[in-house]
Amino acid sequence: MKVEENDKLILITNDDGLYAGGLRTLIRIMEDFGKLVVISTTDSRSAMSQALTVKQPIRVKLLEEDEHKRIFACSGTPADGVKLAVNQLLERKPDLIASGINHGSNASASILYSGTMAAALEGCLYNITSVGFSLNSYSSSADFSGCDKYIRQICSMLLSEPLPPGICLNVNFPALPAEEIRGMVVARQASGNWQEEFERRKDPAGKTYYWLTGSFINHEPEASDTDDWAIQNGFVSVVPVTTDMTAYRYMETLKSRL
Amino acid sequence: MKVEENDKLILITNDDGLYAGGLRTLIRIMEDFGKLVVISTTDSRSAMSQALTVKQPIRVKLLEEDEHKRIFACSGTPADGVKLAVNQLLERKPDLIASGINHGSNASASILYSGTMAAALEGCLYNITSVGFSLNSYSSSADFSGCDKYIRQICSMLLSEPLPPGICLNVNFPALPAEEIRGMVVARQASGNWQEEFERRKDPAGKTYYWLTGSFINHEPEASDTDDWAIQNGFVSVVPVTTDMTAYRYMETLKSRL
Secondary structure, rough: OOOOOOOOEEEOOOOOOOHHHHHHHHHHHHOOOOEEEEEEOOOOOOOOOOOOOOOEEOEEEEEEEOOOEEEEOOOOOOHHHHHHHHHHHOOOOEEEEEEEEEOOOOOOOHHHHHHHHHHHHHHHHHHOOOOEEEEOOOOOOOHHHHHHHHHHHHHHHHHHOOOOOEEEEEEEOOOHHHHHHOOEEOOOOOOOEEEEEEEEEOOOOEEEEEEEEEEEOOOOOOOEEEEEHHHOOOOOEEEEEEEEOEEEHHHHHHHOOO | OOOOOOEEEEEOOOOOOOOOOHHHHHHHHHHHOOOEEEEEEOOOOOOOOOOOOOOOOOOOEEEEOOOEEEEEEEOOOHHHHHHHHHHHHHHOOOEEEEEEEEEEOHHHHHHHHHHHHHHHHHHHHHOEEEEEEEEEEOOOOOOOOOHHHHHHHHHHHHOOOOOOOOOOEEEEOOOHHHHHHOEEOOOOOOEEEEEEEEEEOOOOOOOOEEEEEEEEEOOOOOOOEEHHHHHHHOOOEEEEEOOOOEEEHHHHHHHHHH
């Protein structure tokens, strides 16, 4: 692949691994927008959040190259992959980072655990316009066809109107066929959390171990301006996300108490 | 340890492991405030962000118990540890979660990678008043004595005035002796990022691998209302942090473009 000066250069990544249907869908769509560099792990690295690999070395391998794309396998986390691509693998700063399509919603508090969204956050820390896409289905054979039109619309917009520093997009799709999707809305992150249940088991030696399980609870299911409401009601949700986690609304109260 | 109805119950955790000086300092201080449950890993799990262990079982072991505290070793991430403690190990919801004292600053964008702050964020997703403490020194023999007075002041305040849902505190200390610390300020998260350099090496078989290294850059070093400015200028910084990452200021622009 040769990247010409007027080519758009797009970095693609995800956290479900190189063989995930969501990544394959995203690559197919994004090939129409520019030259692609894809970096991902060979297996899934879900729920890695913005973890970095600091105690192990990172390996990377060029797996595949044609005229339109270069595909790398990376041993690290999604955030490591973006750092390595930006600092070592790309010929220049990419015009866009697109992450996903994740198998599973990253709406509401799930953004905090998401490797897909960590890759987008990592991109915007480098001041690169970045977006994460997720489908509200954990199935490995999920149907991503409803995402196509919206991904094209969002990426066209982002390539002509870059995002301001420190902001990226969290896009979540309902798990519906294209004709049943009711449209796209700009939403805010719903207040919610995961209600955990741990499965407590005994290993063959009689020692206890736990499996983390759980289900997501939206704390404000009636609020119709949130990302979780949107995907539960057939809309594509687009949340602008900031890397600045300061709770500005609480600063004055805190000053009065300290 | 027996937790009586009028005891304060405090969950302590960190991401530098059970033998870290910062954790030992925090335990010593917090024993004056209530009954403690400590959960941490045996080794350091730095830069784990809010990663969860979903593909491996989690092990936990009661290591030590006396009248004032119970200490557990957990095989998971800092966020796993909080989830496990809240859901399986504690007799009731704790009055406070205190995480740290981290060896290394978690000011500015470092919060996004921090296991220490992930534990605090995890706590506030459960609507438990939570705080993360970090010292601006990576040294394993760092001097934490300057933190004592401020940790007592902050935890007294938090035990009498719980935080609102979805907000926790990110407290960073300058690496200075007590008498040189100039005071405590409420600050906002500085805009900054890590400038990465990867060390590229060859293994004995001639194959390339990378070590992630890098240094933090404050993008607004002159702004005196940020956490990074505070610790660089001898102050303790306290940032109220929200789990809501929505960039509200960009919503209208985004609506006009989509």
